[in-house]
Amino acid sequence: MDNLTNKTWRPLRPGGSKIMKKIKTGKLIGVSLGPGDPGLITRQAWELLSQDHFWTYPVRARKSDSYALSIVLRAGLQLPEKSSALVFPMTHDLEKLAKHWLIAAETVLPILQSGQDVLFLVEGDASTYSTFGHLAKTVVGLDDSIHVETIAGVSSFNAAAARLDTPLAEVDETMAILPAGYGIPTIDKLLDDFDTLVLLKVKPILDDILDLLEQRDLLAHTQFIEKAGTEEERIVKDVASLRGETVNYLSLMLVKNVRRVRGEIKRGCRKKPDEMAEATN
């Protein structure tokens, strides 16, 4: 990395000041774009996208389209010349992933070190199931003088709840968000503690989930949504009809556990500090 690091030090030309000036490095900015509807881009993200910054955006493979970029293009903005796709393959192979995080980081680092801010376009929210955290960590690992900034955005489950007109959580309610792949016993157990479950990546165990919801008498309180807020959005209120279907990867299930019983001790915990101390001791 030494050659890269050296690039950031640009000695003043002969004839200039004799004092070595350090170039201010650029910021790596994770720009959340919301889950797909260009209207859900925040004003702050929009402002950054409208300025003269270097854009980066994730693709699955060198020739793939970028979903994050497509949101911005549908919003009417143009891809600037100063831009680069970063490849993050769809794999759980940590070694392979780390290799690509490093390649991506090495792509953006010299740009940052030259003093330019780099935007990384993120679908949904940059803190929620996003590659941005890995990219940022790897960049800072290479050069800890780089500043990272995250612009928060609308996450897919917030958009899904809005489209379904179903609150994620109301006063005192609890909610959990998890990949459904943790399995039926886990989902079953969590229903005891949560008023709302957001199940992601339901595809591989969809029928098993439907069985559980039927046992729990929660089918009528569960909704399914694919690509929330996009033109291809699909809402299924009769989730039992999904049985046997191969659903899209970008789908989720919103389970409202209307029958949840909150125990006495738990209620006690929401009282005054003194009573709570007793209840929890």
Next chain:
Amino acid sequence: MDNLTNKTWRPLRPGGSKIMKKIKTGKLIGVSLGPGDPGLITRQAWELLSQDHFWTYPVRARKSDSYALSIVLRAGLQLPEKSSALVFPMTHDLEKLAKHWLIAAETVLPILQSGQDVLFLVEGDASTYSTFGHLAKTVVGLDDSIHVETIAGVSSFNAAAARLDTPLAEVDETMAILPAGYGIPTIDKLLDDFDTLVLLKVKPILDDILDLLEQRDLLAHTQFIEKAGTEEERIVKDVASLRGETVNYLSLMLVKNVRRVRGEIKRGCRKKPDEMAEATN
């Protein structure tokens, strides 16, 4: 409320069309504004706010300021003449709350019935710990021809994670959001199943939470943030220093459960459908 109701009904003037036309009712739109930074208002919310709609906004009491409204005013917009504060008192008394939901619904209903769209300004996300769901349900209960629309927004925990540069969830991770008042045994139990806990309303049991985190050796992986993204934002990384302090109501704790062990069966559930069926049967 009767005088308000009467104002909105504008009968067709004599001499007008003899056919009674049913006025198309307006839409009740929950406009999420994000947690406080005007930059986190979405473009769609901004567009609605810039159009000629009737604004409503929540206040705790008749003479109180509205935090939701303050976000919009700080963004540079002006309160239109066509606007009304709606009182939602800070109480857990369900009867009292229901009474105020009804008063609020009766305030907006005639406006909707006159054909005007009504915006309800919401801090954070309208689906997440917001009064909007109650208002919408009560309005539709009074007149089921009213259409409700929710504009999703950035929730406080997404903004908090961004400000803390800490991911809420990465690949395969699980996250839970809950009022801390459910008590230490609940929080302790949930740590086994969650990589991230967002604890809301930590104020009343803050010291007990710190004890638990110390036992679990998670103090170094916990951060505290008050009024994320606002001018009064306060970030505390050394959460142990909060012991004995009375913290703000609008604060949360982000606990990264870095030591969580994910069991074998759970991992099995993330494999191919056939293997999963075996693992969960």
